[in-house]
Every structure is written in C-alpha cells, then in structure tokens.
Amino acid sequence: MEALQDFSFSMKVKSGSPIDLFKAINYHHANMDEATTRLRLVGRQADGTEWHCGWTMPEVALFGSLMVEGQLTDLMIDQQASTLVPSTELVFYADHIHPLARVMGTNRIEKREIEVLGSRIEFAYERNNKVISITAAHSDQLPPTYTERWLTEPLRIMFGQPVVPRLVARNNGGPAIVFITKQPRLDISSWSSYWRDETAESFFDVYSRLLRLVALAPERHSGEPNQITRFYDELSKVAGASRWVIALTLAGCTEGLATLVRPHTKNELKSQERADQKAAAEFAEKIDALDAPDKLKTIAIAALRPKGASTDRTLKALAEAGCITREQLLTWRKLRNSVMHGEILYPYRSAKEDAKLLQLMEIVRSLTIELLKRREYS
Template identity: 35%
Template sequence: MSQIDRLTPFLLGPVTIRCPKMALLARDLEPPLAEGEGEFEIVSEREFRYRMTGLPVDLKHSLHALNRERDEPYEPLNRFRLVMTDADGKEWMGGWTAPDVDPDGDQWVLTGTCDSLSTGVQAPATGEGGAEARFLIPRNHSAAIIFRRFVRSDAEGGGVSAVRTIDVLGNPVRFAFDSETNVLSISAADTPDLPAHAAENWFGEPLRILFGQLAFPRLVERRFPDGQSMLWVRQSPAWTADSTWTALWSGDERFTNDADFFALYSGLLTLIARDAEWESHTITTFYEEVIQSAQGSRWVMALTLASSIEGLARRLVPEGTLRTDADQAAIDSLVAHIEEWQGASRLKDTALSAVKR
C-alpha cells in the first residue's frame, strides 16, 4: 500500500481527529503558547479548524507572544504552530495559525483555522524517493470526462485501465484516475530534473493552465530513499464555471485528442521544471490571477487580463529584442528626423518612443 493511501479517510470532510495532546508552539527555543487537549476537524475540502483546552506553560511569555502577534500581524514568524498527538499516538502538525484565545475559566480555550494537516510515516527503505499528488476532480466538470477517457494503459493491446505514463525530461510521470472517487493521481520518482520536494507542487501547475481552474493537490506524499514519507492533507479550492473560458485546453477535440493533451501537459511541466521556481511559475501565476479575476467585476477582469497578456508577451519577447524583419537603418533615419523637430517635447518623446519600439 502506498503511504499516501493512509490519508484517504481525510479526503473529504467532515472528519474529526480527537487529540489527547495538543500544543501551540511559539518561535524556536521559546516555551509553547499553551498545552492541552482538544480536536482537529477537517470541515470540508477548503477548511480546517481546531479547538484546544489547556493552560500556558509560561503565562508571562504567552501573553508577550500573543501581544507580539497582535501588534505585528504581518510578520509571519509571530504566528504559532499547531502540533497534536491523536488517540492512537500518531503525531500530526496543523501548520501556522493565529488562534482566538478565551482565557476565562479554569483553562484557556484556543480556537482557529489552519491551512493543512501533515504527518510523517516510516516504511522499509526502498532506495528511491519520489512525489505523488492527488487532486479532487469535480464530477460535473469536463476534466472528469477527459481523464476518464485519456488515462488508460499505454501497453500494446492493454485496453482501458486507470493508469497512463508519459515522459517529461526523460523521466516517467505516472497518471492514475479513480472514476469512482474522481481522484487524479500524478507521481514521479525523485530525479535532478523532477526533485520530489518541488515536483509535488509542479504537478498541479499545468492543470491550472489547461483547465482554467485553481487545481491544487488535496493529498501529497514526499517519499525519501530511507522509506520515510511526509504526508499532507491540503486545501482544495472549488472549481467554478466563471473561469472556464480561461482554459488553454479547449476546442472540438478536447474529449478525443489524448495525444495532444499529454504533449501539452508534458511541455508545460518541462517549462516549469527547467525554470525550477519554488513558487508557481511566472506563466502559471498569470493564469492564476486571470482565473481569480473571473469571479470579480468586468473591470477587474479586463485589467488583469491585459496585464497578464503584457507579462506573457514580455517573456516571449524580452525587452530590447529586435524584430528580424525590422529595417534598422530606416528606424535610425526616422529617429534622427524627429529629433531635429523643435515642437512640443512631450509629443516628440512619445513619437521617438513609438518609432524605437
């Protein structure tokens, strides 16, 4: 069993994890904000909440840490880290949070939200690392039909199955689609071109561009050669019909042309991996901004679309690049002619700028 399968019960909400031990950690080498017990709830695909009842370890320090976070809310290190141990002794991490604190009564009550849930597991060493990301594909979206049709065996005469493998930079990238749960899995072994710690996030970027949706993985596994794995349950934003028009993968053949679909996915992932950015690739970011703007006003959408087009154009044609068919001598001659004009300087500068472009 793949270690990520351990997270299947947490795929959808609501799910509650009872935790006899909970703590909110402050900065490194500082006492915890508080320790106690409580529960962690996966409310839905987009919300994680917790409730802890406990006491501060050092009251003076806890009050100082709370005031520090309130006074400087934009300093990320002022936030707290939620750690938990469930009834089975399994250790979990809830990530960064800024809790609401009710100090009335015999014990403090601390509540709040988190961005993810993670844990570590140990299995026998395999000598090979890798990454796997699993995505929730809405059943009523065309992507569900596409993956049901396109993710099939690539063996000769293999017929239809739930697995397909493509090549990216000489590395096999595996797709698997469960038509019952509508979960798409994308995985690859750890290589210099597709390092596991980055590939777990890169896998989703082509999907956001292809479908015009905020496709982020719900479950993630980062596997190390010694058999250890880090597992995450992450927020999975809702897909919306408002941004369907932003999808790169469209047209009459979108349900039948699997070869072009995977060629396009491979090309996008290759571009993303070669630039090896930690955050979303610049081009992916343009798409994310347009996708989000599609839910706003037409004015916001138009401005975002225009700025994204300009950004893409600048990447395709870097500043200072000359057109191969440009007559540079004619340009220089016209520039010299305009520079001799003694008219309004603003109009002159505008004309010069236009000609030089």
C-alpha cells in the same frame, strides 16, 4: 474538517497558563510583518502519532471555557511509504465537476504514463472513489521538494484555476512525508484556461511541455511559482470580480507575458524597427516640405522617431508574424488604454463587451504559446 476547504481546529486548554497564549497573540498582532511570530500547532493521537499542523493563529480564544479555535494551512505526518521507489505523489479528490476528472473520465482513461525529464509520471483515475493521483519518480531534473509544486503548475495554467491536491506524499524510498492540504472547489471550466482542447492526447502533450518549461526555467529553484503560472493564478483570482478588474488584470498579464516573449522576438522587432524608421523618414520629408515654422516642424519630426521596446511594439511584431490578429491588437490598444486611465467598463454582461474581454484572453493564450514554442527551441 467538514469540507475539503475547511481546515479548522478547536481545542481546550488543559495545562499551562492561558495568559502566555494571550501574550503570544498580542505579540503577533504587534509584529504582523514577521511571519515567525505565528504559532505552530502540533497534534497527538491517542496512539502517540504526531501531526504537524503548520503555522496558525487562534481566531477565537475564550477565557471562561478556555477554548481555542482557528484555521490551519495544512497537516503533515511521517508515514511508511507504500512504494520503495523515491517519488512525489499528488492525490486529488475529483468529483464529476473537477476538470481533471473530465479529462480522464470523458476520454475513459483509468491510467496513463508519460516520460518527462528523466521521470515516468503516472496518472491514475479511480472513478468510483472519485480520486485522481499523479505520481512522478524522482530524477535529476525532478528532485524531491521542488517537484511537489512543479507538478501542479501546468494544471493551474491549463485549467486557469487554483488546482491544489488533497494529499501530497514525498516518498523517500521507505519513509514518506505526507501533507494534507485544503483543496479549493473548482468549476468545470474557466474563461482563463490556457488549454481548450479536451482530447487526451492534447492534454498530456501540453502538460509535458509546460512541465518542462517550469522545471527547466532559470528561476525554478526560487521557491516561487513560474512567472507564467503567476499570471494565470492572478487571472483565476479575478474570475468572479468586476469586468473592470478583469480587464485590468488581462492587460497587466499581457504586458508581463509580452516582456517575457520580447527577448525571443529580436528578428521580428528588428524588421519592424527598420520598417518604422523608413516610414518615419518618409513622413519627416513631407513635414519638412510644409510651409510652417521650423520650430514646429522640428518638434513634429522628433515625435516620429521610433520609441524603444514596448508591449505595443512587441504585439505589433507578433501581429505581423501572424501570432495574434490585427483585430486583437486594436482591441488591446483601446481597452488597455481606457481601463488603465480609469474608464469603468459596463458592469453587466453583454455580447459586445464579452467579445472584447475574450479577445484579450486570446492574446494571453497566444503569448503563452509563443513563449512555450520559442523557449523550447532557444
């Protein structure tokens, strides 16, 4: 491993038939949809310690020198834990660019504890070693296994980046299972981040609220990230893509978040529906009074009938409630319709185009705020 992002292996075949290895590779390529056709790699140190290297497939296999090379997903080893308290521990390599280091370093925090979901969660920063750890004692609502993913999801939403720890330890009150993973390089900040306030109090408050949302969600045991996390993950993936792709993703995330918010906005939607029906009825009377063919008037009046649930109606209700601005709603309508119908955005940076994309991102943040607020009180 030459870098945090490099998980490669290289080994020389000393026993067994290389023909069997090539047969296994060919079988995998013939059955790409079957994940279990990949190979498992196990490494053994000189002292007998075993490392489980997960699923992998050789990228280079040379007959002459019998060399095999490839990439790993992670490393796993069983070790004795340093604590007898059953807990989940995440360890991040955090240089001065890492957003977690900025939170802890800027606010001169070496250690902070918060209590969430029956668990005490400790954040610790070793500035000289460039290490930040998050340790959560297990509780009924933060059990082993699932908590390993749940603890990172608020960070992925808050920073708008693929925050992954370098090490994950599942401490079982004695023995521990330790995973070493690829840690992607992060930027100081991202336009797709949910959290914009760099104060420590705000950080730990928002982290706690998002963790509750993730760990208490109905789909929490599905094995997949929370739906909100997935939207922010998608935004982080397109951070360096073309402006058109960014706009498409922002529009899609807005639609998805609006769908999640909609069940919590019944009162606003009912009020809006009554207002729309009244306005439609008044306009229909004016159309009916026109001197025009009855068939055309009937078609025009039918077109005025309020439609069913939609993202536009949800955003309109939120705009009237002051959750988003009228200007943001109009920008979403214009940009969403144009990019969805194939209109390519201006490919180069401009203050005018940037302002439009940032308005869409503000809608995403506002929808997240509303969802977080309304789920907390539902």
